[in-house]
Amino acid sequence: MIIGILILAYLLFSILSFVAFSSGGKGLNLVSKIVGFLTLLVHGAWILVRGVQAGRWPFINTYETLILLGFFTMVIFFLIDWRRSIPLIGGFVGLIVSILLALTSFLPSEIEPLMPALKSNWLLFHVVSAFIGYSGLVLAAATAAVYLFLKFYLKIFSQKAGKWVERLKEVDWMTHRLIVFGFPFLTLGIVTGAIWANASWGRYWNWDPKETWAFITWTVYVIYLHLRRDEKNHGTRTAIMSLFGFATVMFTYFGVNFWLASIHAYQ
Amino acid sequence: MQEIRKFFQGFGPLNLVNAGLLVAALSAGIGTLTLPSKFLPLKLATVYSQPWFLGLFVVLGVASGLFALRKIFQLLRPSRAGAFEDIVSLPAPHEISIPGGSVAPLEDRASKILLKRGYRLKSEKRANGSSLLAEKNLWGRWASFLIHLGFAAVLLGGFLTFLFAETHHIVLPEGETVPLPTTSAQIRLEKFSIVFHPDQLEVDEYVSRLLVQNGKRTFRDDLKVNRPLQIGQSLLFQKSYQVVVQGLELFVYRHGEMLERIRLKPEELKPLTQAPFVIQVDTVVPDFVRDKKGNVASRTPYFKNPAALISLYDARDEANAKVKVWAFEDLMFHTGHENEEWAFAIQKIRKRYFSGVQVSRDPGVLPAYFGFVLLTFGVFVFSFVSLRQFFFRFTEDKTKHRIRVEIYYKNGKDRFSFEREIVKLKAELMSETPEATA
Numbered sequence: 001m002i003i004g005i006l007i008l009a010y011l012l013f014s015i016l017s018f019v020a021f022s023s024g025g026k027g028l029n030l031v032s033k034i035v036g037f038l039t040l041l042v043h044g045a046w047i048l049v050r051g052v053q054a055g056r057w058p059f060i061n062t063y064e065t066l067i068l069l070g071f072f073t074m075v076i077f078f079l080i081d082w083r084r085s086i087p088l089i090g091g092f093v094g095l096i097v098s099i100l101l102a103l104t105s106f107l108p109s110e111i112e113p114l115m116p117a118l119k120s121n122w123l124l125f126h127v128v129s130a131f132i133g134y135s136g137l138v139l140a141a142a143t144a145a146v147y148l149f150l151k152f153y154l155k156i157f158s159q160k161a162g163k164w165v166e167r168l169k170e171v172d173w174m175t176h177r178l179i180v181f182g183f184p185f186l187t188l189g190i191v192t193g194a195i196w197a198n199a200s201w202g203r204y205w206n207w208d209p210k211e212t213w214a215f216i217t218w219t220v221y222v223i224y225l226h227l228r229r230d231e232k233n234h235g236t237r238t239a240i241m242s243l244f245g246f247a248t249v250m251f252t253y254f255g256v257n258f259w260l261a262s263i264h265a266y267q
Numbered sequence: 268m269q270e271i272r273k274f275f276q277g278f279g280p281l282n283l284v285n286a287g288l289l290v291a292a293l294s295a296g297i298g299t300l301t302l303p304s305k306f307l308p309l310k311l312a313t314v315y316s317q318p319w320f321l322g323l324f325v326v327l328g329v330a331s332g333l334f335a336l337r338k339i340f341q342l343l344r345p346s347r348a349g350a351f352e353d354i355v356s357l358p359a360p361h362e363i364s365i366p367g368g369s370v371a372p373l374e375d376r377a378s379k380i381l382l383k384r385g386y387r388l389k390s391e392k393r394a395n396g397s398s399l400l401a402e403k404n405l406w407g408r409w410a411s412f413l414i415h416l417g418f419a420a421v422l423l424g425g426f427l428t429f430l431f432a433e434t435h436h437i438v439l440p441e442g443e444t445v446p447l448p449t450t451s452a453q454i455r456l457e458k459f460s461i462v463f464h465p466d467q468l469e470v471d472e473y474v475s476r477l478l479v480q481n482g483k484r485t486f487r488d489d490l491k492v493n494r495p496l497q498i499g500q501s502l503l504f505q506k507s508y509q510v511v512v513q514g515l516e517l518f519v520y521r522h523g524e525m526l527e528r529i530r531l532k533p534e535e536l537k538p539l540t541q542a543p544f545v546i547q548v549d550t551v552v553p554d555f556v557r558d559k560k561g562n563v564a565s566r567t568p569y570f571k572n573p574a575a576l577i578s579l580y581d582a583r584d585e586a587n588a589k590v591k592v593w594a595f596e597d598l599m600f601h602t603g604h605e606n607e608e609w610a611f612a613i614q615k616i617r618k619r620y621f622s623g624v625q626v627s628r629d630p631g632v633l634p635a636y637f638g639f640v641l642l643t644f645g646v647f648v649f650s651f652v653s654l655r656q657f658f659f660r661f662t663e664d665k666t667k668h669r670i671r672v673e674i675y676y677k678n679g680k681d682r683f684s685f686e687r688e689i690v691k692l693k694a695e696l697m698s699e700t701p702e703a704t705a
Contacts, residue, residue, distance in 0.1 A: 113464040116472050116492040173683035184646040191639040200493045202434065202504040202627040204635055205425060207315045209299040219292040223285045231682070260299055 002046050003067070003109075007101045009039035010070075014094025021087040029087050033078075036094065040074045047071060054111045059127045060118050062257055063107040068127075069253075070097040072135035080139070080178070086171065088149075092142040103254075122196035130189025130214075134249055136182025137221070141246030143175040144239040151236060172235050175242050176228060183221050190214050209260040213252035220245045280330075287327050294320055321429065328422030335416035342408060361674040361689050363697060370396045370661040373670055373696075377659055380695045386655070396670070399659040407654035413645030417638045424635025432629040436506065439475065439622045448626050450499045452481035459508060459620035461569060468567055473505055475622040490624065500628050507623030510568075512551045515575055516615040517594060519546070522608060538582060545585055549576040551616070555593070563593070570616065572596075577611045653681055655688065672696065 016032030019025075047067060051058035059068045077093045150168055193214070198204035205211060224241045227233045298314040314320055367373060374397055378388055386401035435448040439456035446453050455478040462472040475490040481498055490496045496503040512533055519526045519539060527541045536547045555574035556566040566572075572595070579590040594611035658675040674692065676685045 113467055113469045113471070116470055119472065120493040169683060173681075176681075176683075180650045184643070184650045187646045188643050191643050194639065195636070196493075198632065199495060200504070202495065202502060202506075202625045203428075203432075203629070204632065205428075207295070207298065212295045212299050216292045216296050219288045223288055226281055226285050226288075229281070256299075 002042070003101055003104055006039060006043055006046070006070075007098050009035060009042070010074075010094045010098040010101065013039060014091050014098065017087045017090035017094055021091060029085070032087065032090060033081070036074065036090065037078065040071070040078065043067070043071050043074065050111070054113075056114045057124055057127070059131070060114060060123070061107075061112065062254075063104050063109055065127065065131060065253075066100050066104050066107070068131050069134055069138070070100040072132055073097055073100070073138050076132075076135050076139055076178075076181070080174065084170065084174065086146070086167070086174075088146050089139075089143055089171075089174075092145055093139060096138060096142055117200060120196055120200065122192055122199070126189055126192040126196055129185045129192060133182045133184075133186030133189050134253065136178050136185060137242075137246060137249050140175050140178035140182060140242050141249075143171055143178060144242035144246075147171045147175060147239045148236065148243075151239075168235075172239065175239060176234075179221060179224060179242060179245070183225070186214075186218060186221065190218060210252065210256045213248065213256050217245065217248040217252050220248050284327070284330055287323060287330070291320075291323050291327065294323070316429075321426075324422055325426065328419050328426070331415045331422070332419035335412050335419060338412040338415065342412060361693060363672045363674075363693055364664075365670050365672060365697065366668060367670050370663055370670055373672070374399060374659075374661055377661075377672075377696055380692065381657075384692075386657070393660075393662075396660065396662040399661070401655075401657040401659065403655050404652045405654060407648060407652035410645050410649035410652065413641050414649060415645075417640070417642030417645050420634050420638025420641060422638075424631040424633070424638055426631070427634060428629050428631030432631060433627065435626040437624050437626060438509070439477075439624055441620045441622075444478075447498060447501065447503075449628055450481070450501055452479060452498050454479050454498075454503075456620075456622050457487070459622045461508075463569070468569070468571060470569070473508060475505055475624065477503075490622075502627050502629075504625040504627065505622070506625045509621040509623065510553075510570075511619050511621070512616060513619050514617040515548055515551070515613060516617075517546075517548075517575070517577070518612040518614050520610040520612070523610075528614065536580075536585070543582040544589070545580040545582055547578045547580070549578055549591075551575045555595070570618070573613060573616055575611075575613055579609055653684070655685070657689070657692070 013032055013036035016028060016035060020029035020032050047058050050064065050067075059065050073093060074097055077090065081090065147168065150164060150171065154164055154168070190211075193211070194204040197206065197211070220241075224238060224245060227241060228238055294314055365373060374390070377399060378390075381388060381399075381401045384403075386403045387405075389400040389402075391398040391400075433449055437445060437448065439445055439454065441456050441459055444453050444455040456475055457478050458476040460474045460476070461470055462474060463469065464471045472491055476487065477490055477496070478487050479485065479496075479498060488496055490503055490505045492505050494505075514530055514532045516528065516530050518528055519541075521542065527539060529537060529539065529546065531537055531546065531548050533548050533551060536545050538545050552563060552565045552574045553568055554566040554571040556564055556572070558564060563574075575594045577590070577592055577594050578588040579592075580587070581589050590609045592609065592611065594613050596613045656676065660673040660675070662671045662673070664671055674689055676689060
């Protein structure tokens with residue numbers, strides 16, 4: 001029920017952000033931010049209540065981590081929006097978070113106790129750092145989508161390009177900063193996961209599908225960072241690379257849980 | 268000719284590294300695919316132990332290590348007198364022109380602005396002006412060294428693990444003492460327990476209570492999931508368990524009256540002492556449940572609701588069971604069944620647990636962990652500590668009674684925020700002189 005309300009509220013936030021972007025209305029932009037922020041507060045409260053009810057950290061299965069991913073994505077969005085507001089990004093982020101939350105309807109929502117394999121202090125560090133990383137990378141994909149959308153838009157209406165050229169550079173830079181923000185947390189998530197695996201399974205790296213795809217995701221972003229050193233790769237190329245990275249993040253998160261046999265599949 | 272040169276330029280060191288990383292990622296991804304064997308009779312998961320795959324990681328590790336080595340030489344090299352000139356050679360400068368006859372007051376103002384923003388300054392006098400080097404977050408320069416050294420160390424650890432790590436799986440039967448592989452120690456599984464969450468069917472913990480004799484030292488400790496036990500250089504991990512039903516004690520009822528108590532092993536045929544019948548336990552189900560179709564299954568592998576399928580044969584006809592019935596622990600079951608001739612209740616189930624323990628010795632852990640620390644620290648420094656180096660060149664133009672200020676910056680990673688910083692610095696520098704021009 002509450003998740004349904006959150007989905008609708010984030011969709012409303014998304015629509016308001018898109019309208020605020022297209023109309024350029026500052027009042028509407030403020031209203032969208034208030035809707036988004038209030039929804040985020042309810043979202044955070046839901047996670048807190050779930051944790052209290054379960055008597056454990058509320059992120060041990062795909063259902064709970066989807067909700068956590070949506071929460072972190074919105075938190076990071078508001079942190080960057082506080083510094084530099086681009087309503088179009090809010091529109092994309094609201095849409096992505098709504099979809100993430102909607103995916104929970106395919107999953108069992110019952111509160112399950114902690115299984116022995118997850119009884120570890122590493123759970124907090126591993127999951128939280130990995131999902132902060134994922135959130136940063138999800139947002140980077142949103143800004144990359146905004147970049148490509150604007151680029152396409154400017155190509156069609158080139159006479160309006162003038163004022164947007166600087167904005168385009170800023171969106172490209174924002175994508176980069178978000179990847180640079182998400183990447184260390186992704187690294188920390190992988191590293192804490194490896195240390196935990198050593199304590200739990202007796203080997204810090206098992207080439208389990210989850211680990212392997214986490215490595216692939218990490219490698220994709222390493223290649224992105226290497227490419228970014230050359231200025232001629234800035235813009236469209238790195239935006240596409242960011243979307244490709246996002247696809248690997250999503251496969252690491254969902255694909256492995258549902259399509260590959262992994263010891264990490266806790267759905 | 269130019270095309271050929273362009274082609275080979277594409278194989279610069281960084282592009283080669285990217286290509287190597289891409290191949291490593293693709294190969295690793297292929298290993299996770301589970302294709303039906305009839306379409307592709309290849310064991311893709313074996314890719315991780317193929318020599319070419321390992322070779323690729325060795326090359327990446329060596330490349331990363333060499334880069335770290337080159338970087339440390341650069342970092343430790345004492346700064347040369349002409350270091351300012353290195354910066355001057357970087358992208359075209361921002362320029363402003365401020366009215367004034369002397370550089371000193373303007374340099375002072377620039378210094379104050381930069382000091383307020385946390386920059387460290389170095390000044391150098393020149394023939395017709397001066398130069399100012401402003402730097403902050405200098406330790407951000409260490410990021411790529413730390414990352415590449417860390418990555419190399421992790422791969423070294425992985426390589427040592429691949430070559431020298433030992434893993435043994437041992438099965439400890441309850442009550443037995445077994446030698447611990449690769450050590451002189453002996454361990455005895457005193458008890459294996461499955462602890463459940465209060466009021467729930469889910470398991471909270473698997474615990475092997477071990478008695479360890481290592482040389483002259485004897486101690487008792489619990490081995491749990493996520494809580495390995497160190498004995499000498501080896502680590503013990505709780506990996507699995509197995510339970511074997513060794514026997515049952517049954518109450519046999521006839522017409523609601525207890526006839527006798529009998530001990531049986533699974534599948535053992537045993538005659539009753541009080542009647543000319545033979546009894547057998549066909550199977551034992553730990554957590555009995557019947558589905559909608561009436562099929563019997565075990566809800567969990569734990570002995571929450573054990574049941575035994577009992578067959579009773581006439582002593583003269585052991586081929587055909589006279590009675591086939593499920594027996595449970597619940598004695599109340601029988602109170603309403605006095606009309607049935609035969610009924611059974613489980614009094615006791617004798618089980619024996621076997622604990623599956625992994626014994627590992629891995630010399631790769633230490634370098635890998637060292638690498639993890641460096642790598643993690645390095646990526647955080649890379650992301651959140653942005654090295655900033657600005658170079659201000661003040662030049663007097665006595666004929667026009669103006670001072671020309673050129674601002675250069677050094678760092679290609681985050682040009683956009685550098686440009687923003689320069690715009691702010693320029694604005695502050697020009698704020699007190701309305702006649703200034705950019």
